[in-house]
Amino acid sequence: MQEQPPESGTVSTAQYQRFGPPEVMLIQEVAVPVAGPSDVVVRVAALSVNRIDTAARSGRQTFLTGRRFPQRTGLDFSGTVIAVGSQVEGIEPGQRVWGFLGTDRLGRRGTAATRIVVAADLLSLAPAAAELADAAALPLVGLTAWQAMEELKVEAGSRLLIVGGAGGVGSVAVQVARSRGAVVDTVSSARHEELLRRLGAASRFEPGAVPWQTLRGRYQAVLDTTGAHLWRLRRTVAPGGRLVTISPAGLPISMVSKALPGAHVSFLSVRPSRTGLSALADLVDGGQVTPIIRARFALADIARAHALVETGHGQGKVVVDVE
Structure with a gap:
């Protein structure tokens, strides 16, 4: 074990002093973070920008972030261990790691920095088969898909429908489901046809032209990433099947559906999981999951990364390179 040596100086971090558009994001120098005995110090290689990051910055997540400033951004990361606390086991300086902070302190801590301190149970060894900066595209969306x-x-043999199959979560969910032997159909626009075929999807339905009547009772499992069409999606679930939405827009229906006959809508909020990160790394190393990267930006251009994420659904993730 190795304690973090006392240090002076600063690290660069992305933060904002008020809620607002992407332009409120600033790169500022802050004191070097101090690690405790159960923490790991990581030199960040890259992070991804997620919709919850942009929602927090714009002020739409104040029930999680509070209203005190400055606030930081970034929930997942990849990087290299610099030092570990005295109580940390299984992690050593020099190792490649990745992780997800969770949403419980959204805005009050962030991974968009040159160096961060992370609780050891929030990270695991990064996949060896992926470039470290590419791996940053996966922790949050990969854990969501895996969970x-x-x-x-x-x-094996499950028939699964994924609504939003080309997005950050959807593109990983297609791959994780295929690794389990499931047959995967998607609801996604025609511009994503080539990607979805490459990932292993069997069929694609155009969002505005889904043949709902012919899909009644067809699926053992349905994953919704958009919050749209949930009442219709309930009818596509076979008896004994399950429907999960990850969209906050689906929360009201998830509560109402529990009192109605037919499929219940379960809302899933991603949770930190070292076990899940390790399972995801194994899938990457086994060639069953590949990061899908839409665009890359430097840390100095993180405002542009936020702006791109806010334009709508694209293929895969937007990554911010730090190192």
């Missing part, structure tokens, strides 16, 4: 597949009990 959704667990909740839906997807296994």
